[in-house]
Amino acid sequence: MILWERASTTHREPKLFSIGRISGTFGWAGEVKVHPETDFPERFLELREAWIESPDGSRRRCHVESARQTASRIRLKFTEYSCKEEAAALRGSLILIAEEQLVQLPEGHFFLHQILGLYVRSTEGADLGKITRIIRAPANDVYVTPQVDIPARKEVIREVDLERGIMVVDMSGLKEVTDFEP
Numbered sequence: 001m002i003l004w005e006r007a008s009t010t011h012r013e014p015k016l017f018s019i020g021r022i023s024g025t026f027g028w029a030g031e032v033k034v035h036p037e038t039d040f041p042e043r044f045l046e047l048r049e050a051w052i053e054s055p056d057g058s059r060r061r062c063h064v065e066s067a068r069q070t071a072s073r074i075r076l077k078f079t080e081y082s083c084k085e086e087a088a089a090l091r092g093s094l095i096l097i098a099e100e101q102l103v104q105l106p107e108g109h110f111f112l113h114q115i116l117g118l119y120v121r122s123t124e125g126a127d128l129g130k131i132t133r134i135i136r137a138p139a140n141d142v143y144v145t146p147q148v149d150i151p152a153r154k155e156v157i158r159e160v161d162l163e164r165g166i167m168v169v170d171m172s173g174l175k176e177v178t179d180f181e182p
Contacts, residue, residue, distance in 0.1 A: 014098040014099060014100075015098070015099045016051055016053075016059075016096040016097065016098060016099075017096060017097055017098075017099065017101075017102060017111075017113065018037055018053075018094045018095065018096055019036065019037060019038040019040075019043065019044075019050075019095050019096070019097055020034040020035060020036045020037050020038065020044070020074065020094070020095040021034065021035050021037055021092070021093070021094055021095070022034055022035075022052075022090045022091055022092065022093045022094075022095065023035045023073070023091065024088075024091055025084050025087045025088050025091075026075050027084065028083065028084045029077065029082070029083065029084070030077060030078070030081040030082050030083050030084060030086055030087040031066075031075050031076065031077045031087065032075070032076050032077075032078070032081075032087050032090055032091075033073045033074070033075055034073060034074040034075070034076055034095060035073060036073075036074055040103050041069065041074060042069065043101075043103060044067045044069065044074040044076065045067050045068075045069060046067075047064045047067055047076075047097070047101075048063065048064050049061065049062070049063055049064065050062055050064060050095050050096060050097055051095075051096040051097070051098075052078075052090060052093050052094070052095065052096070053093055053094040053096055054089075054090070054092070054093045055092045055093065059096070060080070062078040062079070062080050062081075063078065063079040063080065064076055064077070064078060064079075065077040065078060065079045076095075110160060110162070112134050112141075114162055115131055115134060115143065115160070115167070116131055116132075116133075116134060117130060117131060117165070118130070118131050118160070118162075118165055118166060118167045119131075119165055119166050119167070120143070120145050120150065120166075120167045120168075120169055121166060121167070121168050121169070122168070122169055122170070122171045123158060123168060123169070123170045123171070124171065126171075128145050128147045128148055128150075128169065129145035129146040129147050130145060130146075131143045131144065131145055131150075131167070132144055132145065132146070135149075139151075140152045140153055143167075150169055155170070156169050156170055157169055157170075158170050
């Protein structure tokens with residue numbers, strides 16, 4: 001299973017990962033509404049520190065004063081923003097966390113940033129290229145390579161070796177789920 005958190009890095013800051021996007025404000029005290037962009041929205045309830053990346057790319061480290069989860073959104077209050085007007089400037093900004101704040105995944109599960117850039121080979125040894133993009137689809141994610149789009153399904157993906165940077169896929173499994181003729 002592949003879990004989503006987008007990597008974003010610079011030379012001066014730690015490796016950062018997007019876990020949500022600020023969609024607006026709530027109330028007058030400076031709370032913001034966050035659309036979670038993570039498979040683990042409950043993580044916001046434990047969050048104490050995060051980076052805010054504005055749409056222009058500038059970043060600021062902020063401290064989380066409080067967090068609440070609603071049916072579809074998260075509400076956060078940052079210590080650095082005390083009123084609705086200040087918080088309104090954050091609309092469209094990303095909430096980023098440092099690599100050490102990522103959740104620990106069970107064996108066989110990967111974050112998307114770990115999958116992007118892997119070289120793909122078939123079980124027969126054919127080179128299918130590098131994963132350049134991941135399409136989030138309702139049924140399953142799809143890994144895009146120059147030669148073929150690969151559904152993220154256990155019938156297709158036989159091995160993921162992060163140390164070697166390789167994914168091995170079974171083309172007959174690809175045929176089973178997509179009617180693809182190799």
